[in-house]
Amino acid sequence: MHPLPQLPIFKASSLASILKLPDYYNLETGVYYRNPSSVDSFSKLHHSREESAEKVKCSQGLHWRRRRRMMTMMKKVVICQAALTHTGVVDNDGKTTPNSAHPFVQVEGVSYRPPGTQLNLLNNVSLSLPDKSLGLIYGRSGSGKTTLLQVLAGLATPTEGSIRIGRDSSERSLASQAGIVFQFPERYFLADTVLEELTFGWSRRAEDMLLRQQLAMRLQAAVFAVGMADIPFDKNPRTLSDGYKRRLALAVQLVRMPDLLLLDEPLAGLDWKARADVVNLLRSLKGERTLIVVSHDLKELAPLVDRAWQMEMGGHLSEQLWPSSDS
Numbered sequence: 001m002h003p004l005p006q007l008p009i010f011k012a013s014s015l016a017s018i019l020k021l022p023d024y025y026n027l028e029t030g031v032y033y034r035n036p037s038s039v040d041s042f043s044k045l046h047h048s049r050e051e052s053a054e055k056v057k058c059s060q061g062l063h064w065r066r067r068r069r070m071m072t073m074m075k076k077v078v079i080c081q082a083a084l085t086h087t088g089v090v091d092n093d094g095k096t097t098p099n100s101a102h103p104f105v106q107v108e109g110v111s112y113r114p115p116g117t118q119l120n121l122l123n124n125v126s127l128s129l130p131d132k133s134l135g136l137i138y139g140r141s142g143s144g145k146t147t148l149l150q151v152l153a154g155l156a157t158p159t160e161g162s163i164r165i166g167r168d169s170s171e172r173s174l175a176s177q178a179g180i181v182f183q184f185p186e187r188y189f190l191a192d193t194v195l196e197e198l199t200f201g202w203s204r205r206a207e208d209m210l211l212r213q214q215l216a217m218r219l220q221a222a223v224f225a226v227g228m229a230d231i232p233f234d235k236n237p238r239t240l241s242d243g244y245k246r247r248l249a250l251a252v253q254l255v256r257m258p259d260l261l262l263l264d265e266p267l268a269g270l271d272w273k274a275r276a277d278v279v280n281l282l283r284s285l286k287g288e289r290t291l292i293v294v295s296h297d298l299k300e301l302a303p304l305v306d307r308a309w310q311m312e313m314g315g316h317l318s319e320q321l322w323p324s325s326d327s
């Protein structure tokens, strides 16, 4: 089992707004929120917490020292859950997800021609990638690399061929299985604050409280994983540096927990420090999930690459021998 990383702990005010609650349990001080219905739904989230939440509910008349001990216990459960989810030791259902040599991503004979055009941007593209590994696609500008990522992300439908993500023949759409981080993520930002961007689209309905709690824990782990814990949540995402814009876009995807993460030129335009940070981030993500990266920065990414393909002009993909390749 991986050692648990130290996770940052949200301020009560941030957590309350993430969960869209008036009052909430303050993870930092252990002070208990006042809304009793929240305790009930909170306790249902994980069985291990049920007892402690129940005790907390009963503890309001107890001596402050005993109450504080209970709060510390609950705090540990929350942090462990976030850490386990973050490290991939436990997935959403609490099951372990072992690595496998079987293809996790299988693309067979994919061609793509945009509607209303006569030109194939992708031509008979095939690739396969095992679970929890990193595939690199490189090639000349205009060869079709971004188009392939868009097709893999379900943003464009192949004219021919098939794409499978995951081990079993899932009915889920590619858009729900894959997450894409674009080269210029700010073009796709929708909100005016970092917090709104991270929580965009979350249901506000009272009955979705459990889901929001789960998302909030993932959000905590994601913000930490991308190194954004020190960025104020009320900052406008468009005013972030290029490196932090990309981190934010990546955090948004990590909260979604896609099976396949697609990154388009994650190092382009960043200074050396941000590039090193992103390479380290990719290193830690690899092993937890499956990544396909489009990049021109072969040297920096070389140690992380399991499989590599060159995209040739006209959308022809060919696998390349890579020093660390297992094939």
Ligand SMILES: Nc1ncnc2c1ncn2[C@@H]1O[C@H](COP(=O)(O)OP(=O)(O)OP(=O)(O)O)[C@@H](O)[C@H]1O
Pocket (backbone or CB within 6 Å): 114, 117, 121, 139, 140, 141, 142, 143, 144, 145, 146, 147, 148, 311
């Ligand atoms: N909807 C479209 N209709 C017609 N042509 C398109 C469309 N989208 C992209 N193209 C063209 O397809 C080719 C491949 O574009 P794509 O962005 O996939 O290349 P790329 O390899 O990612 O390039 P870069 O490295 O510069 O990002 C380019 O010539 C582009 O102009």
